Amino acid sequence: MREITATGQTVDEAVKSALAELNMTKEDVEIHTIDEGKKGFLGIFGQRPAVVKVKVKAGPTAISALTYEDEQEKNPSITAESNSEVSFEADEELQQKPIEKAQQFLTNVIEKMGVEAKISMKQAGRSCTFQVEGEQIALLIGKRGQTLNSLQYLTQLVANRHSDQYIQIVVDAENYRSRREETLNQLAEKLANQAIRTSKEVSLEPMPSYERKIIHAALTKRRDVKTYSVGEEPRRHIVIAKK
Numbered sequence: 001m002r003e004i005t006a007t008g009q010t011v012d013e014a015v016k017s018a019l020a021e022l023n024m025t026k027e028d029v030e031i032h033t034i035d036e037g038k039k040g041f042l043g044i045f046g047q048r049p050a051v052v053k054v055k056v057k058a059g060p061t062a063i064s065a066l067t068y069e070d071e072q073e074k075n076p077s078i079t080a081e082s083n084s085e086v087s088f089e090a091d092e093e094l095q096q097k098p099i100e101k102a103q104q105f106l107t108n109v110i111e112k113m114g115v116e117a118k119i120s121m122k123q124a125g126r127s128c129t130f131q132v133e134g135e136q137i138a139l140l141i142g143k144r145g146q147t148l149n150s151l152q153y154l155t156q157l158v159a160n161r162h163s164d165q166y167i168q169i170v171v172d173a174e175n176y177r178s179r180r181e182e183t184l185n186q187l188a189e190k191l192a193n194q195a196i197r198t199s200k201e202v203s204l205e206p207m208p209s210y211e212r213k214i215i216h217a218a219l220t221k222r223r224d225v226k227t228y229s230v231g232e233e234p235r236r237h238i239v240i241a242k243k
Contacts (some may be wrong), residue, residue: 003056005232007049011036013157018054020166030055098167099128102159106130106151106171115139129170130155137173145180148173149208181214188218191240192225201241206231212238 004021008014011033019025037050103121110117110132117134132140141148152171159167170177187204195202204215215238216227226243229236 003053005034005051005053007037007051007233008157009037009049009154011050011052013161014050014052015054016160017157018052020160024056028057030057098159098161098163099123101162102128102155102167102169103130105158106132106155109151109154110140113139126165127168127170128159129172131175132171132173140173141176145176148176153208180211184211184214185218188215188240192219192222195225195240195242199242201239204238204240206235206237209236212236215240 004018006014006018006021008017014037015026015031018031019029032053032055033050034053035049035051099121103119107119110119115134115136117132117137117140120131120133122129122131139147140151142150148171152169155171156167156169159169191202191204207215212229219225219227219240224243225240227238227240229238231237
């Protein structure tokens, strides 16, 4: 039986996030509340997220969905559209309200952080990217993108709270994401070479799932190393090992 740990501002949002990731309903899983969470100042500072553990019940549907989820992290080129059993025809009019709510939330939080910024939005199907530009952008990015990741996570929760279909939200600040991707690609090669040179496994620091996908993808074509993820969120991380 496979299980994942998910977080959210509330238990319900954590459960919704887990179900969206697994592409399942409550009837397909067993839900265990680990932490009911705590609200923080402005919804971010001092906040302790709710944490739930979701176990997938055995069955054909569960097996199919879990296989897809595992392969998607190992191969980011796999998308829902590439799965012949899944067909998504996004209705942009229905998605507009959740995206508007998400943008409003993001704008309010940035203003309350004392940062003057301009937010532009680009939407493609059920994916939406908010690009933030302005002064003091470093405050929004934080150390290794931690603040930006938190803003993205909370904005995605807001969007999906108002949507019946899962919407992927990306929050970027002056193209930090592309610079971070380049850094992760260089890091992946460096640590892969270290694993070969020392014949020892190399563990990376915990990363959000989309950053782990970048590491996996960077080393996919190398035949001398393998990568896999271990641990539970938010401490889940990649290990690089010599084949």
